[in-house]
Amino acid sequence: MNRLKTDLLIIGAGSGGLSMAAGAAQMGADVVLLEDHKMGGDCLNYGCVPSKAILASAKTAYAQSHASQYGVANVVPQVDYAAAKDHVADVIAQIEPVDSQERFEGFGVNVIRERGRFISPTEVQAGDTVITARRIVIATGSSPFVPPIPGLDQIPYITNESLWELREQPEHLLVIGGGPIGMEMAQAHHRLGSKVTVIEGAKALGKDDPEMAEIVLENLRGEGIEIAEDALAKEVRGTAGAIEVETQDGRVFKGSHILVAVGRKANTDDLGLDKAGIETHRTGITVDAGMRTTNKRVYAIGDAAGGLQFTHVAGYHAGVIIRSILFGLPAKATTAHIPWATYTEPELSQVGLTEAQARKEHGDRLEVVRFDYHHNDRAIAERKTRGRIKVMVVKGRPVGVSIAGHQAGELINLWALVLANKLKMKNVAAMVAPYPTIGEVNKRAAGAYFSPRLFESDTVKRVVRFVQRWIP
CATH class of the missing domain: 3.30.390.30 (FAD/NAD-linked reductase, C-terminal dimerisation domain)
Incomplete structure (x- = not known):
């Protein structure tokens, strides 16, 4: 078993972890970064970047079919869904070097491509290496939450992670969840030529101001997207290409594919948090205003901390705690300006x-x-x-x-x-x-x-x- 001692250990190479690693290393700290999956985390590989890329394809297709208002003839767009996914992959590929292992090693960061687990309040094991650090940052992000809807595990469903592997365009996409991810992907696929039905258990875009959300929803419905609200999914049944969702009030929605977009859960399992004395709550790791956990050597930032789940919040958290970790200055995170x-x-x-x-x-x-x-x-x-x-x-x-x-x-x-x-x-x-x-x-x-x-x-x-x- 190898042993390492470092100033700062970061678990997770997503937005928050990378921001923290780059800043700390360039200011002279000895930094170890653990990542057992893809550098760049969810945002680069499955979230912000690919979703905006597919929306750009969809916007282009929509513009072609709605050009007459500008004095240009409408045309029926010839959509190649697989080529649109190639566009997505190319966008990710162009950004990847910024988040690459090689770039961060160039900053002096020791990047270890292994899963990190606490084995004591001061030690983390990653593969055959045990790391002791003066300060530890948990930046493990979040994953799609898949609700326990009866029958869902019996059919091939899609999440925002597996969506980008899909090469054949859905004929009729059922979207469970009317939040930002669900509504963005609903509009993107409808504009690319799929029929789309959104099934939302409460109100679509329910975390935003209702007056403003209605402006958006009115436009989406006007484009032809079916948005069913107060439609809590009771059961899912069928087979690939022929899927049905029945809601609590008896409505049945039929489609060819189903995208589950009901929210996200913090990636806190299998970290050995109990061995480190780190408490959790329903949505993530318990932290104070300075993003410290119940183990004062350990911080949690971004989605892992269970607050606002946005890439820019993780980056903001990194900026807050770097003052505390590197300079010993008091620092608190707030949300009023996010x-x-x-x-x-x-x-x-x-x-x-x-x-x-x-x-x-x-x-x-x-x-x-x-x-x-x-x-x-x-x-x-x-x-x-x-x-x-x-x-x-x-x-x-x-x-x-x-x-x-x-x-x-x-x-x-x-x-x-x-x-x-x-x-x-x-x-x-x-x-x-x-x-x-x-x-x-x-x-x-x-x-x-x-x-x-x-x-x-x-x-x-x-x-x-x-x-x-x-x-x-």
Whole structure:
């Protein structure tokens, strides 16, 4: 048995683990990184990257069949599903070197391609190597959660991990789960030519603001996607190519393929956490505000910590704990400024509090400002007028922003900056946006906040009349 001592041991080479490894090694720490599967983790190989690549293929196909509104003849797109998957694989291949073992070894990281398991509070075994580290970071990510629906284990189902191996286009894709993954893949496959039915046990896009989610869902239904809500799956039956899903209320949905997208579970099994004195809860590893576990030598970040499950959150966690581990500085992770986006068309994004959350927290002090895309000249020019921005404001300071519309995932960046730095609506109003851009939506939302104060104020009108009459 080999033995290693190191400053920092990281278990998992996904977004959070790689960010931590690169930063720590380049700042002089001795780093060991364990990964028993693919470098880059879920995001690169099964999640963010491939899903956005297939959405790009779908968007191109949709544009061909809906070009007449721009004075260009519609054509029926000739979709080659296998070639679209080749496009996905090529995108992954182009990004892979950034996350490769060779690159991180170039930083000075000792990369060991083995599963790591705790054998004591201070030791982790990886293959035939036992590693003792001053600090340990668990960054093992998450995997698709497969619910115990009777019959599901008897038929060939797909998850976001196995989807990318599928080469034959589904004739009729049944999607169990109406969250971001389910809705993105539903639209992608429908635009590529599959019939699609989404089966959601509660409300589709239920974690987002209902008003904004409905803008997206209305568009998806308008494209021809069937979205069944309050449809809790009771049983799955059939064979490959002929699958049925029966819901609790007796509805039966038939399709050729089934994608399970009901959520994710933290990868915490088989880590030997009990031997390290590390406690877990229902959704992941128990951590404090500084991302430390109940073993003070060990941290957990990203999906493993059981909080917001986004790639950028894992990277943010890495930035928080690196200050604590390398410099001994106090650091805490917060979520108030964390944005997220769903990349359907139109897109859906959020940062801070939704309207319901803001009303519960701030009561009568809350002001809600809305601005619709159909007042934006660039949106009109691009025929992208279905959308809205909604800003929750308390005493001049935004506490949450919801956007549904074209480029919502890009527009939310500004508001993430505003919330992270505790800026006010006056700071956004002072910004000069180039004309014509979709980004003017943000400035116009700020303008909508100040307009009543300027144009409906008797005091302002009296001051203006006084100046016009008496000031030479």
